[in-house]
Amino acid sequence: VSGALAKVYDGSTSVGVTGLTYSCDSLCGGYGSDNLSSVTFSGGSVTLPNSGVGTYSESISGLSITGITNASVPVYGYTAVASVPITVSPATLTITANSAIKIYGNTLNFTGTEFTAAGLAGSDSISQVSLSSAGAGPTAAVSTTPYAIVPSNPSGSFSAGNYSINYVNGQLTVNPARLVASIGLNGTRVYDGTNVVNAGIFTLSGLVGTETLNLSGVGTVADKNVGANKPVSLGSLTLLDGSGLASNYTFSGGTAYATITPATITGITGLTVANRVYNGTTNATLITNGANFAGILGSDVLSVASGIGAFTDKNAGTGKTVNVTGLSLGGADAGNYTLSSTSATAKADINRATISAVTGISAASKTYDGTTAAQLSTATAGFVGEVAGDSLSVATSSGAFTDKNAGTGKTVNVAGLSLGGADAGNYTLSSTSATAKADITKKSVAVDALVASPKIYDGGTSATIKGGTLSGTIAGDDINYASPVASFSTKDVGTAKEVQLSSLTLTGSDAGNYLYTGSAKSTADITVRPSSTWSGKAGNNNWSDPLNWDALPDGSNVLAVTIGAGTGSVAFDLAGVSLQTLDSAQTLSINGGSLAVSAALTTSGYSQSSGVVNGAGSFTSSGNFNQSGGSINMGSIAITQNTGAMTIANLKAATVNLTGGSIGATAAGGIESAK
Numbered sequence: 109v110s111g112a113l114a115k116v117y118d119g120s121t122s123v124g125v126t127g128l129t130y131s132c133d134s135l136c137g138g139y140g141s142d143n144l145s146s147v148t149f150s151g152g153s154v155t156l157p158n159s160g161v162g163t164y165s166e167s168i169s170g171l172s173i174t175g176i177t178n179a180s181v182p183v184y185g186y187t188a189v190a191s192v193p194i195t196v197s198p199a200t201l202t203i204t205a206n207s208a209i210k211i212y213g214n215t216l217n218f219t220g221t222e223f224t225a226a227g228l229a230g231s232d233s234i235s236q237v238s239l240s241s242a243g244a245g246p247t248a249a250v251s252t253t254p255y256a257i258v259p260s261n262p263s264g265s266f267s268a269g270n271y272s273i274n275y276v277n278g279q280l281t282v283n284p285a286r287l288v289a290s291i292g293l294n295g296t297r298v299y300d301g302t303n304v305v306n307a308g309i310f311t312l313s314g315l316v317g318t319e320t321l322n323l324s325g326v327g328t329v330a331d332k333n334v335g336a337n338k339p340v341s342l343g344s345l346t347l348l349d350g351s352g353l354a355s356n357y358t359f360s361g362g363t364a365y366a367t368i369t370p371a372t373i374t375g376i377t378g379l380t381v382a383n384r385v386y387n388g389t390t391n392a393t394l395i396t397n398g399a400n401f402a403g404i405l406g407s408d409v410l411s412v413a414s415g416i417g418a419f420t421d422k423n424a425g426t427g428k429t430v431n432v433t434g435l436s437l438g439g440a441d442a443g444n445y446t447l448s449s450t451s452a453t454a455k456a457d458i459n460r461a462t463i464s465a466v467t468g469i470s471a472a473s474k475t476y477d478g479t480t481a482a483q484l485s486t487a488t489a490g491f492v493g494e495v496a497g498d499s500l501s502v503a504t505s506s507g508a509f510t511d512k513n514a515g516t517g518k519t520v521n522v523a524g525l526s527l528g529g530a531d532a533g534n535y536t537l538s539s540t541s542a543t544a545k546a547d548i549t550k551k552s553v554a555v556d557a558l559v560a561s562p563k564i565y566d567g568g569t570s571a572t573i574k575g576g577t578l579s580g581t582i583a584g585d586d587i588n589y590a591s592p593v594a595s596f597s598t599k600d601v602g603t604a605k606e607v608q609l610s611s612l613t614l615t616g617s618d619a620g621n622y623l624y625t626g627s628a629k630s631t632a633d634i635t636v637r638p639s640s641t642w643s644g645k646a647g648n649n650n651w652s653d654p655l656n657w658d659a660l661p662d663g664s665n666v667l668a669v670t671i672g673a674g675t676g677s678v679a680f681d682l683a684g685v686s687l688q689t690l691d692s693a694q695t696l697s698i699n700g701g702s703l704a705v706s707a708a709l710t711t712s713g714y715s716q717s718s719g720v721v722n723g724a725g726s727f728t729s730s731g732n733f734n735q736s737g738g739s740i741n742m743g744s745i746a747i748t749q750n751t752g753a754m755t756i757a758n759l760k761a762a763t764v765n766l767t768g769g770s771i772g773a774t775a776a777g778g779i780e781s782a783k
Contacts, residue, residue, distance in 0.1 A: 205222065605631060695731065
């Protein structure tokens with residue numbers, strides 16, 4: 109191969125094969141009679157071991173061979189081997205620093221990325237370069253601007269040996285510094301009612317290093333009012349040399365602000381508080397329309413926007429201290445002031461609240477005592493107008509019924525009421541009186557020294573009272589008794605029998621206040637009744653029915669019984685009856701029980717089915733006699749039968765006389781007599 113290959117670094121390992129001349133050298137030869145005299149070579153390629161700049165000798169691969177013949181017939185199967193010198197030269201890379209502008213007094217710090225790069229091959233890249241400038245420092249003069257920004261020392265994903273690097277400087281322009289005037293609180297500018305700001309309140313920012321400047325003149329803000337960072341119109345404000353030169357600075361492009369802080373109101377006077385009625389709280393109503401403000405300027409307008417008043421305690425009193433807290437300012441100029449204290453004091457009265465009524469007072473019912481005195485209970489008293497949670501009670505009170513007399517639901521007038529309890533001092537009573545209801549029950553009275561009259565047996569228990577004295581009455585009362593109702597313990601004959609006074613009628617103007625309870629007792633005798641007479645009023649002919657007698661002859665209560673004439677018979681049906689005599693004008697029918705007659709039993713007719721008749725006296729029956737059962741045992745028996753036959757069951761007497769008629773059926777042993 110004659111000639112050589114060359115390329116500029118492009119980041120790849122491939123090289124194009126062009127411009128070379130090929131020929132067979134002394135080693136080139138053919139097989140047998142193959143003719144290589146007209147051989148030609150074409151195509152082929154070269155691959156470098158790396159892409160970097162340098163000189164290489166590399167084989168050409170893939171050469172095509174044509175023109176080999178044998179007896180004019182093309183021959184194939186030959187390969188060619190060749191090598192060629194190759195030169196890779198550096199590519200041109202241009203790195204240009206970006207231009208910049210800074211303000212005098214500032215330091216420009218480079219990050220290394222302020223550049224552009226042209227000519228990088230393949231995937232090569234530059235991430236950073238070194239940048240420097242004589243104008244980067246804070247004191248680089250404005251007068252020598254612009255300054256060169258010099259790039260150098262690139263770094264990144266590339267090899268510098270593959271490039272011929274050209275560096276292009278940027279320009280750094282240093283502009284004059286701009287002034288920023290900052291005004292802080294620090295007591296240097298308090299609200300004064302004007303919009304003027306003097307040079308003396310300003311501090312300067314943006315100065316280079318430790319340089320200083322002076323400021324003179326006055327500026328203005330848009331209005332007089334308090335505000336932060338209010339833009340300043342420079343007015344006559346002027347920069348003057350200090351340790352630095354004013355010529356190196358300018359207001360142009362800078363900012364100027366002033367802060368006006370509130371003036372102080374050192375006190376609020378003239379606050380008043382409305383007097384009020386006790387309500388259980390410390391709340392107070394402020395009256396602020398007369399407020400005065402210590403420290404207000406000129407014709408400024410201020411008022412009290414808010415405030416809370418509270419009495420020192422809830423209790424009623426005069427000239428009480430009211431603590432005022434939470435004060436804040438209102439009015440057109442409120443925003444220009446601050447309060448040194450949000451509290452104050454005032455005076456006002458808390459007047460006692462009125463209890464319009466006292467309820468729930470109860471009066472104890474009592475027994476009549478001749479007086480109107482009433483015992484009150486105030487434990488459950490209620491107070492109309494009392495504040496919830498307060499403690500009130502009734503300290504004093506007295507009660508009196510409207511009159512002394514017994515009655516239910518009587519009105520009790522309550523007087524002399526006064527308040528007690530922890531909160532009594534906070535109230536007054538609209539009335540010291542009230543009413544309640546209670547009963548005066550009747551007073552029980554007794555009858556002492558009760559005297560009962562003896563009586564003759566009358567078949568009843570009623571007793572007659574002939575003496576006794578009321579006890580338990582109130583001295584001076586008009587009270588007596590009448591119509592006493594009393595009774596013996598039983599109706600039967602006896603001595604010193606108990607008599608109980610069950611009721612009576614109380615009399616006198618005070619009788620309605622008393623009640624007799626029926627417990628008085630006495631004793632008296634019931635003596636034997638001489639005679640009892642049959643009336644037959646009951647209509648049933650039963651001996652045991654009291655309605656058939658003027659006094660029922662039972663037991664040993666009657667000596668003699670008389671039964672007058674009539675139709676039918678009298679049916680004896682009692683046991684244990686004892687008489688001296690019995691005289692019956694009607695048939696006496698004994699159907700059970702027992703009858704003892706000590707003197708004489710005389711009847712106009714007699715029948716007996718059961719029961720016992722006995723006694724030491726005589727038994728005389730006229731008319732018809734029929735004894736089917738029972739027995740008669742008397743001192744003597746005389747029976748006269750008017751018609752028919754008599755029936756005898758059991759007769760026993762010392763003498764038995766049977767007259768008239770005939771004897772019918774007679775029980776065995778039915779007649780027992782000495783004669």
